[in-house]
Amino acid sequence: MRRIKRNAIISSLVAMSIVVHSAEMFVPSPFPWLRFGFANIIALTAIALYGLRIGLMVTILRVFMGTILVGTFLTPAFFLGMGGGIGSTLVMGFAYRKLKALFSLVGISVMGAYTHNIVQLTIVYLLFIRHAEVFYILPVLLLFGILTGILNGVAAIYLTTYMARFSLAQFESIS
């Protein structure tokens, strides 16, 4: 029974993050490589409510299924999403575990966004474009990442309080 509940939670979180991630394509951005990373809201919520392991699982499944749905599976977009997602989820998970008393979800989300950008740019450099010039873009990404990190963190605070009120909260102990 516990297993079924756990799977139900993971499935609904994965479904939410795929929807949020796809919906993001309709949000206008001045540059195609500047994205808000709204799926991070779900990853952070998963970490805050159910722990790092479920957060990590949600992120990995989201990247797999999301890229299969939009047809970018095993393309650069897939590796970037996977690397950035796993990196930021790990950082946010450990930060939440160890530094929960100090930082709110906003601070943890900003850490995640920063990590996401650095990891993605490193992957671009290591796997795809072996020119140091790719790091030109780093300052812009870092600044923008702080902004999106704050936005996502605030959203995650609302989402966690909202979700905690509903039935999923009763499974809180299982992670």
Place this chain on the structure above:
Amino acid sequence: MLTLPDKILIGGLVIVALLSFPAIRHFYPEGKRVVIELDGDVVGDFSLKEDRLVPVEGKLGTTWVKMAEGGVRIVDSPCPYKLCIKSGSIHRAGETLICLPNRVVARIVGVEEEAVDAVSR
């Protein structure tokens, strides 16, 4: 909603991001030469030190590439949207100007040029 450590963290990261602008600039010197390609073939290779105006005969007509003050820009091109002209002036190694309709690419390169620009998929 924000705790004090949150604010310190965000402030610190903003400062790091702002400092990385000049830091990045410091690590990457200005480009040395400009390579002009037509339909994928290199048709010109010029030093950025001298000012000059180069005509490139493409599919649609002549694209004029201008080198001045250590930068490159396209001043006139027969393409419909003039995106290459609107791209303005480029200065740094790795930057490119592209006129897709006329198949003209002007690329700034550093001291050495690698054989492969990018591998994807």
